[in-house]
Structure formats: structure tokens, C-alpha cells
Amino acid sequence: GLYFLGAFRQRRPGEPPLDRGPIPWLGHVLEFRRDTAMFLERMKRKHGDIFTIQLGGLYFTFLMDPLSFGMVVKEARAKLDFTKFAQQLVQKVFGYHSMENDHKFLQMSSNKHLMGDGLVVMTQAMMSNLQNLMLHSVGTKHDRNKTWNEDGLFNYSYNIVFRAGYLALFGNETPKSPGSLEKAKEVDREESQELFREFRKYDQLFPNLAYGVLPPGEKREAERLKRLFWNMLSVQKMKTKDNISGWVREQQQLREEHGMEDFMQNRYMFLLLWASQGNTGPAAFWLLLYLMKHPEAMKAVQGEVEEVLKETDQEVKHGGPLIDLTRDMLLKTPILDSAVEETLRLIAAPVLTRAVLQDMSLRMSDGNEYRIREGDRVALFPYTAVHIDPEVHPDPLTFKYDRFLTPEGGKKTDFYKGGKKLKYYNMPWGAGITMCPGRFFATNELKQFVFLMLTYFDFELKNPEEKIPDIDIKRWGFGSMQPTKDIQFRYRLRF
Numbered sequence: 001g002l003y004f005l006g007a008f009r010q011r012r013p014g015e016p017p018l019d020r021g022p023i024p025w026l027g028h029v030l031e032f033r034r035d036t037a038m039f040l041e042r043m044k045r046k047h048g049d050i051f052t053i054q055l056g057g058l059y060f061t062f063l064m065d066p067l068s069f070g071m072v073v074k075e076a077r078a079k080l081d082f083t084k085f086a087q088q089l090v091q092k093v094f095g096y097h098s099m100e101n102d103h104k105f106l107q108m109s110s111n112k113h114l115m116g117d118g119l120v121v122m123t124q125a126m127m128s129n130l131q132n133l134m135l136h137s138v139g140t141k142h143d144r145n146k147t148w149n150e151d152g153l154f155n156y157s158y159n160i161v162f163r164a165g166y167l168a169l170f171g172n173e174t175p176k177s178p179g180s181l182e183k184a185k186e187v188d189r190e191e192s193q194e195l196f197r198e199f200r201k202y203d204q205l206f207p208n209l210a211y212g213v214l215p216p217g218e219k220r221e222a223e224r225l226k227r228l229f230w231n232m233l234s235v236q237k238m239k240t241k242d243n244i245s246g247w248v249r250e251q252q253q254l255r256e257e258h259g260m261e262d263f264m265q266n267r268y269m270f271l272l273l274w275a276s277q278g279n280t281g282p283a284a285f286w287l288l289l290y291l292m293k294h295p296e297a298m299k300a301v302q303g304e305v306e307e308v309l310k311e312t313d314q315e316v317k318h319g320g321p322l323i324d325l326t327r328d329m330l331l332k333t334p335i336l337d338s339a340v341e342e343t344l345r346l347i348a349a350p351v352l353t354r355a356v357l358q359d360m361s362l363r364m365s366d367g368n369e370y371r372i373r374e375g376d377r378v379a380l381f382p383y384t385a386v387h388i389d390p391e392v393h394p395d396p397l398t399f400k401y402d403r404f405l406t407p408e409g410g411k412k413t414d415f416y417k418g419g420k421k422l423k424y425y426n427m428p429w430g431a432g433i434t435m436c437p438g439r440f441f442a443t444n445e446l447k448q449f450v451f452l453m454l455t456y457f458d459f460e461l462k463n464p465e466e467k468i469p470d471i472d473i474k475r476w477g478f479g480s481m482q483p484t485k486d487i488q489f490r491y492r493l494r495f
């Protein structure tokens, strides 16, 4: 029994340092879960840039040298595969059973609809939904309301970006008659609000659900929520909507054509909702908060926003038209781009995992080669390995809005370690074949949100002295981090 629990595994010649951890089979899983970043930092100090640890019966080899990341990211799928791991996770968390070509369909429709020309359409959809949600709560141009509104900044940012993103991707309520557009917009607001409320409950259960350690009561709640989302996002409901994005529609159609049953398609819809809405809202919160806490950054971004509006002859005034913020305009904001990238460096912390399909060797940038066993996992945690490495990003825990700007004002891509230029210097989107296919859309969403906040509202922290909240360490490894607590702010229309 102990043999199969991995208790007798020994390091073989040519293999990375092995650290089985204090508990048979579980290995290091408790410390890993408690604070992944701190644990991996400790392992790195103890073993160096590569080591193998036991986590819940599996052996993971972590690679901490960003100069060697290419070996993992570009390795052939015959040796390092992501599908097995991803399929198990989506089955556990979303109840979805993958089909053949799943990933190919996802990539195909993402390339078509979330990038290039497709993004022009998505930008417009996002724009009109953002304006519907952001301007409604404070009164419309006909109903002037310049009193301050108060909210938690995390709640507000997540709420608006989640709901607008959901409506842009999954479609709007179809107006019952040509004159009932306002009524349809109201339904959109109510329905998306309800979805967000339930989503946040699932969101909070998610880390423990993914690790398979939910207590029975919470497990039942997760089951209830899953069924609720399958129902709320069902393909039958979807087919009654207007403006469904090509991304969602095409993926649904492909599955239908390949004979997937409706109930399984519904589950896939929930997976798409999760992947598309779980990260951008929290990132929007951090971006806005960092700007509010760094007046020089806020001023630089505000200047850029005003310049872009002026170039397109748009002015926001009381009773005037809403602004039309296009994809083209969003391509002219290098300072905001840098602020977004800097925010993601500080708060996006995925673990990238691959299954080892056959015995293989990994050659590191220093020339050393290590043997890796079939059945193990290889993993990267770029946050510790590169995002907060002071050699790559000096003063790494400080937000510097211009960190990713060249002196000429362009995008900076030169970052070094050990005198060598790094290809992987910031990895909020992961890398290689599983790299986030929504990254261009997500970046756009963040920029649109900040752009509209700066254009339409005055806003400030309720207590300007309040410190930036800590990161909730329970969520390391899943993408965008969330704060341990919210921070109150107030906002009002500027015009």
C-alpha cells in the first residue's frame, strides 16, 4: 500500500531534487494550498530552479527558471499534454464531459471572434452593455443626478464588468416589439444582476471545489448552483436571445452538429461563462484601485483618455450623445496598456500544468538536463518565478504604471535575467497552446471600463488613507487574485 502511495519513491540519477513532503500520499498539499506562492518560494530557496514535490498522490516537477520556460511551453504534445488535466478539472468543477476536438473548436472560434475583426464587433457589444449598466444606476441624461453613490470598489467593478461581459458574449433580451427596447434593456439589467449574485457564491466555493475539499453542506450548495447555471444558460434560452456573440453561438452550433446532447451543451455554456467572467472583473478592480492610489498614474491615463476623445471630436456633455469608443481608439493608449499589464503582473497568478505522457528530459537554460518520469506533472508558477523576481522587475511589489513603457512611449518588451533577454517576462495569460484565447477581449474590457469611468464619473476612495487590501492567498493558481476585503469608494456623474 505504502509503495502505491508513493512513500518509497527515490530520486534517480539525473532527476530533479525530490521532496515528498511530510504526509504519505498527500505530500505537501496542505502547505501548497495554504499559500502556494510562499511554499514555492521556500522550495526554490531549498532546491533551486527545478524540483519535484508530491501533491495528493501525484508528483509535480516545478520549473522556476523563466529562461527555461520555453522547454515546457513548446514541448510536443506527445510528451507534455494539457488535455488530461483540463478534462478532469472541468468534469469535477462543471460536470462537463469533453468531446473529441473540444480544444480545436475553442481555438477556432476564439481566433475568429475574440481577435482581429471579430474584436471590433465585440468591442461595440461590450460598449453598449457597459453604458447600459454604468449610466443607468446613476440616472440617464434626461434624469440628471449628480449626487454621490457609494459602493465597494471590488463589488462595483466586478459587478459591472461581469454583467457587461456576460451580455456581450451571451446576448441580450430580444425586444418583444420594435418599441420595447428599453424594456428589454431593463430585463438585461435584472437578469445579469441575478446571475452575478449567484456567480459570486460559486466563485467563493471555487478554490475548495477545484481541490475537491468542500465540506458536505458547501458541496450541496455547489451542486445547487451548478444546476441553476445550467438552467439559466441553457441553449433553449440562448436561442431566444438577440446579439449572441459569434464566439458563443459557433461553439454551441459545433457541439450540436457533432451530436452533443442539450444538457451537456448547457454545461459547456457554464464553463464558457466561468472562463470568460471569473478573471476580468477582479482585474478591473485592481487596475482602478492602483490608479486611484497612484495619482501620477491616474493623471497620465486621464491625459491619454482625453487626448483620444479629442482626436475623434467627442465631448461628453449633459444631454449630449453617449461616447462611441471604438477598437481603433483603444489601440492608441500605450500608457493605459502599460498600466493594465502592470496590474496583471501583480495580480494574475495561474499555475500552468502539463501531464508527462512518456519518460522525457528537460534541458534547462544553464545546460543541465533532468529526467522526468511518465505519469508525473510538470508545472510553472510564473508569479513567483518571474512576475515578482526583483532581478527581472526591480522593486517588484510596487505598482509602476510605466514599467511596460519605453522612454519613447512605446511598449517595452526588454526584460533580462542573468544578462539574458527574457521571452516570458509577464505571463498573466499562461503560455503555449492553452494561452488564454480571450486575452485581447479581456484587455479591451479592462480598458473600456477604465475609459468610461474616467470619462463619465468623478470618483474617489471614501477613505483616501486606507491601504490597498491584501491578496486573498486561497486563490493562488486560478488566474486573477481577489482582495481579502473590499474598499469603499464613491462616484457621481461628471456632466
Ligand code: HEM
Binding pocket: 086, 103, 106, 114, 275, 276, 277, 279, 280, 283, 348, 350, 351, 352, 353, 428, 429, 430, 431, 433, 434, 435, 436, 437, 438, 439, 441, 442, 479, 480
Ligand atoms: C483578466 C482577465 C483574464 C485572465 C487573467 C485570464 C487568464 C487565463 C489563464 C491564465 C488561462 C489558462 C492558461 C493556461 O493554462 O495556460 C486562461 C484560459 C482561458 N481563458 Fe482566460 N483570462 C482572462 C479573461 C478571459 C476572457 C475575457 C475570456 C473569454 C472571453 C477567456 C477565456 C479563456 C478560455 C476559454 C480559456 C481556456 C483555454 C484553453 O483551455 O486552451 N479568458 N485564461
